[in-house]
Ligand SMILES: NC(=O)N[C@@H](CC(=O)O)C(=O)O
Ligand SMILES: [Zn+2]
């Protein structure tokens with residue numbers, strides 16, 4: 502477990518194909534930037550994989566790439582605990598390549614790729630492939646999530662230890678898309694996870710309460726004639742798993758919290774000292790079930806869009822730190838699987854490239870979070886939750902050069918086909934949103950700048 506990645510590349514050194522020689526990528530100098538959006542404008546020099554200097558009128562090497570940071574904000578690179586990249590199996594909707602591009606453009610330096618691929622990531626063969634392919638692309642660290650149970654079937658524990666010991670060093674396990682609903686299996690998974698020092702992330706959905714459900718159970722679904730998904734389907738599992746975690750002395754992480762009741766249950770559990778953490782998605786922070794009036798399948802998602810009162814409670818819960826972090830649940834789907842009858846549409850929506858803007862819209866603009874708070878919920882807390890020691894670090898000399906440069910004043914209009922993902926299922930189509938990622942830097946190397954990725958600079962690991 503404590504072994505380092507055996508083939509982690511030295512990202513500052515990129516292979517010169519053919520020559521076999523390593524070349525060092527140039528320094529990056531960001532001028533006059535507001536670090537965490539605070540204080541006076543500062544120069545930040547990045548190189549040799551680290552933050553080399555912070556100060557005024559810094560000098561860089563002659564070949565350094567200089568980026569104007571005036572009016573812009575520097576934050577630690579974002580970490581997404583919940584991404585679906587669809588490789589292997591559904592490369593017609595997303596690949597590790599295209600998903601990595603979306604992540605870099607969204608300001609992410611690390612993402613966790615969920616296990617519900619085809620084949621399922623329930624073996625070290627698949628999890629190591631995902632890690633290696635992510636390093637080969639080189640735009641973002643793609644950490645594989647391992648399945649808790651074989652085939653996500655919920656009956657037999659997967660070989661978590663083998664996946665944790667692999668090159669991909671799996672540190673988070675989830676059957677996401679499915680709930681580990683059998684309490685005895687969940688209990689064993691938690692016990693096993695604490696001895697391995699890994700995290701179980703639960704998709705909280707009591708399946709007996711959601712059979713056939715496609716929308717939040719409430720007045721809107723009733724009026725539209727859509728089968729309802731009650732809040733209790735989520736909350737009963739959150740409560741149960743908090744108690745199982747307490748008894749196992751294990752940590753548990755709640756995926757995509759969607760109800761006011763979940764916020765209160767997590768608040769209660771934390772007050773008891775139970776080691777529980779929770780994430781909220783951008784879409785649950787912004788959208789509610791009034792979106793369903795059009796019967797547009799793009800709005801179908803699990804858990805479903807809830808009511809305005811839930812949206813408000815989720816925002817408050819995130820501001821108060823009851824909900825720990827924002828995770829995208831980026832879920833690409835093919836057009837034929839979304840542009841169909843609502844109840845037939847696959848659940849899920851894109852999220853990587855729009856996450857920051859939704860957080861600005863729902864949390865920063867209303868004064869619920871400042872930019873320090875954004876760093877916390879999009880970078881620091883997720884890195885801590887999953888135990889990444891090279892992400893979510895303070896912006897200080899000697900720390901890893903994993904950063905994102907944000908323009909807080911820029912606005913942009915979302916166009917699905919212009920996003921980097923293969924699939925286009927964004928619920929924000931044609932919406933004008935605030936806040937834009939200007940640059941993303943992974944271990945001192947620019948991965949995205951002014952809306953374009955820098956491809957072809959991967960480590961070449963095979
Ligand atoms: N969120 C979704 O609606 N869908 C996810 C699975 C999941 O996160 O439960 C997917 O894989 O498409
Ligand atoms: Zn889920």
Ligand SMILES: [Zn+2]
Nearest residue numbers: 615677678830
């Ligand atoms: Zn998911």
